[in-house]
Amino acid sequence: MPEVICTTVYQFPELSDAAKEQARSWYREAAFHDDWWDAVYDDFERICDILGVSLKTRSVRLMGGGIRQKPCIWFSGFSSQGDGACFEATVGHAKGSTREIRSYAPQDQTLHGIAGRLQAAQRQNFYQLHAEVTHRGRYYHEYCMSIDVSRDSPTGQPPAEGSEETVVEALRDLARWLYRQLEAEDDHLTSDEAVEEEIVVNEYTFTDAGRQFG
Incomplete structure (x- = not known):
């Protein structure tokens, strides 16, 4: 049977320092424009x-x-x-x-x-x-x-x-x-400041561990 799983997601400013670093790494590897x-x-x-x-x-x-x-x-x-x-x-x-x-x-x-x-x-x-x-x-x-x-x-x-x-x-x-x-x-x-700005502007959301969600 279908199962509904609820996940709490966070905006970048709400993440811990370690989760922010994970989020920045994700952006540099996966979302950086070619x-x-x-x-x-x-x-x-x-x-x-x-x-x-x-x-x-x-x-x-x-x-x-x-x-x-x-x-x-x-x-x-x-x-x-x-x-x-x-x-x-x-x-x-x-x-x-x-x-x-x-x-x-x-x-x-x-x-x-x-x-x-x-x-x-x-x-x-x-x-x-x-x-x-x-x-x-x-x-x-x-x-x-x-x-x-x-x-x-x-x-x-x-x-x-x-x-x-x-x-x-x-x-x-x-x-x-x-x-x-x-x-x-x-x-x-790829600087922290530029990456963070792009993450916030694009409204990416993350789990509490900094994994991109959605």
């Missing part, structure tokens, strides 16, 4: 546009059966050796990038430096440099990017001495910058 990095990606795409880095895209099938183009950005993190971020792109000269990046991110000295180095390399080569960035291997960090730098010179001149290395290191630093932003966002979203 697309938490979207805001970081959106910011990165804007920065790439400013710097003359045109991210490649790939087709991703949606649950409803449609197709969506997503930027070729990947990362792994955040506690293992070899974690990092990488991307695929074509790179060219972006006029006014050093001024624009300072306007967009006035406090970010790392981005200012990347923009300055890319601009200096372009100036050395009469703004004729191009780079092709592709991902290789099964890991995701800055050294998984193959970066081929060339010069579109009408007389067949090669890149000026040292400019290829400048572009390569600037783009690797851009990947490192992205990884740090992702790590910071993850730290913020």
Whole structure:
């Protein structure tokens, strides 16, 4: 025969400290959104546009059966050796990038430096440099990017001495910058304060041991 079982449930503020920790752990493992990095990606795409880095895209099938183009950005993190971020792109000269990046991110000295180095390399080569960035291997960090730098010179001149290395290191630093932003966002979203806020806003309920109910 059917049996009715009554269970007392609690809002997060009503839990003991030990039960709260259990509730936070549940949220981090089971309720954390898969697309938490979207805001970081959106910011990165804007920065790439400013710097003359045109991210490649790939087709991703949606649950409803449609197709969506997503930027070729990947990362792994955040506690293992070899974690990092990488991307695929074509790179060219972006006029006014050093001024624009300072306007967009006035406090970010790392981005200012990347923009300055890319601009200096372009100036050395009469703004004729191009780079092709592709991902290789099964890991995701800055050294998984193959970066081929060339010069579109009408007389067949090669890149000026040292400019290829400048572009390569600037783009690797851009990947490192992205990884740090992702790590910071993850730290913020999984902090006790942020997790507790999400639990309360979504009105999750728990048993007295901190197990999510319902």
